[in-house]
Amino acid sequence: MTTKRRPHILVTGAAGALAQQVISRLRETCDLVAVDFREQVYLGDDIPSYCIDFNKRVFEDLFRRYQFDGVIHLGRILSSQLTRMRRYNANVLGTQKLLDLSQKYGIRRVIVLSTYHVYGAVAYNxxxxxxxxxxxxxxxxxxxxxxxxLENLANIYLWRYPELNITILRPCNIVGPGVRNSMSSLLGSSRAPVLAGFSPMMQFIHIDDMADAIVLAWNKPVKGVFNVAPQDWVAYQQALKLCGCQRIPLPSIPPVVPKAISRILNLRSFPTYLMAFFKYPVVIDGRAFAREFGFTPKRQLTDIFRYYQDNKRPV
Structure with missing residues (x-):
């Protein structure tokens, strides 16, 4: 009797906490290969791990060697990391290479992690x-x-190659233990900047819930684009208060002033390119994903904020 072959999955962004959560959920049922172009991480003897630039020829060797059935692409480089050109090469050209190889080697399932930031923060949202x-x-x-x-590219492949079964996920702010993005840094700090006169509504999803969402998406090959967010939200300044942060108001007009202050003080967790998101609400509707994949976040906002209240970093 032949044993059934377990799914072979390539997981990118393996150095990130989210990818490691997804890997821990899938390792019992799938054969995983972890890749990150920033650093090599050890995830156990049963999971091969590589530090490889997607644009290098050796990356294709992995597809030949492991004969992947699916790809979970979580290796999007945040805008606060690397220079703009290196980030573009990693996010856009690297993703294009990944999708080209997926099509060439007959991959049957692709998950691509995007972000709600693609909608933009404007007054008339x-x-x-x-x-x-x-x-x-x-x-x-x-x-x-x-x-x-990166999203537009994934959308092109979604329609051009339906056999790839591409699902694009646009989550709200991912926060929680191990998360190293701007929002997590703000919630975890003792003092956090705010724009005077503004406190936009925001959504937060715990890293554990986001990992659950990705696994649900992997297990049900439904093509398309989906927001991933809970059906509750809270004002930014209230979120800081509930996390035990002292709020530091910055003048919001003219727009060059908060950007200049942020640059001068080197406020990495309050980057100038995200300034509009601290002014205007970007509240996304996650009901389509919840309906299609049977997703309900388990961690409430109170759980999220309690974690940051109990784990303050020294200033």
Whole structure:
């Protein structure tokens, strides 16, 4: 009797906490290969791990060697990391190479992690933004162009190669233990900047829930683009208060002033390219994903904020 072959999955962004959570959930049922172009991480003797640039020829060797059935692409480089050109090469050209190889080697399932930032933060955003809304970020900030281009690229492959079964996920702010993005840094700090006169509504999803969402998406090959967010939200300044942060108001007008202050003080967790997101609400509608994949976040906002309240970093 022959044993059934377990799914072979390539997981990118393996150095990140989210990828490691996804790997821990899938390792019992799948054969995984972990890749990150920033660093090599040890995930156990049963999971081969590589530090490889997607644009190098050796990356294709992995597809030949392991004969992947699926790809979970979580290796998007945040806008706060690397220079703009290196980030573009990693996010856009690297993703294009990944999708080309997926098509060439007959991959049957691809998950691509995007971000709600692609919608852009503007004063006239609708109260709930669904997946059909235009992606305005490219016209608002050069630092977010690669996020929109990565998505546009994935969308092209989604329609051109339906056999890849591509699902694009646009989560709200991912936070929680191990997360190293701007929002997590703000919630975890003792003092956090705010724009005077502004406190936009925001959504937060715990890293554990986001990992659950990715696994649900992997297990049900439904093509398309989906927001991933809970059906509750909270004002930014209230979130800081509940996390035990002292709020430091910055003048919000003219727009060059908060950007200059952020640059002078080197506030990495309050980057200039995200300034509009601390001014205008970007509340996304996650109901389509919840319906299609049976997703309900388990961690409440109180759980998220309690973690940051109990784990303050020294200033």
């Amino acid at each position: 609708p109260a709930l933004i669904d997946e059909s809304a235009p992606l305005k970020s490219a016209g608002l900030s050069a630092d977010l162009v690669d996020s929109v281009e």
